[in-house]
Amino acid sequence: MLEVSGLSAGYGDLIAVRDFSFSVNQGEILAILGANGAGKSSTLMALMGLVQQKSGSIKIESTDISQLSPEERIGHGISIVPEGRRIFTDLSVFENLIVGGHTVSKSQLAQGVEKVFGYFERLKERSDQLAGSLSGGEQQMLAMARALISEPKLLLVDELSLGLMPKIVDECYAVLKQLNKKGTAIILVEQNTERALAVADYVCILEAGNLGFTGSVADAQKNSNILHSFLGES
Secondary structure: OEEEEEEEEEEOOEEEEEEEEEEEOOOOEEEEEOOOOOOHHHHHHHHOOOOEEEEEEEEEOOEEOOOOOHHHHHHOOEEEEOOOOOOOOOOEHHHHHHHHOOOOOHHHHHHHHHHHHHHOHHHHHOOOOEHHHOOHHHHHHHHHHHHHOOOOOEEEEEOOOOOOOHHHHHHHHHHHHHHHHOOOEEEEEOOOHHHHHHHOOEEEEEEOOEEEEEEEHHHHHHOHHHHHHHHOOO
């Protein structure tokens, strides 16, 4: 599904991630972990075309998308749930979903809205409500729903659990599991290491923009030194 080779990306002269290579297959979940400032979010933003790619290649189903715009990348099946939600607070829930479906046909948009309302019944109940009046958890649900309108093959999720009550986190992760069972590949950036490792198949650990470890979650958990060295986990 996704093959990234030698990715370096950053902001101006600042390199946030260096020579990062990894791959994700259909139906797999990859967790990208690391301390604050390690380059996790920058990696997702680079995959989406929102941060400058300095070198390397990004391929979706063998097609190099490195030079494509974010909108064109959506057309190749990528979507992102950004850190901080970034919903349009002065638009209604339904209007936010329409924005998320701006690259698809009207029939696909209607189907997409119906599907996400199936995942998040609260949003259906609040369809006409201004997004800015939603609770933090509901706003995160809306950010997820907006990303799902285009029915992505690869979903990028940045800090899903940040600042949310455990019950809301459980609901959001339950949706991720449903998507994954249907074949959606997921890249998950998460400060909650325990939560990420519980759902992921593979893990990459970044340290100051460099890849410190890559392998299966089982291998990472077997070697406690790995998690302790890079994440301070016991």
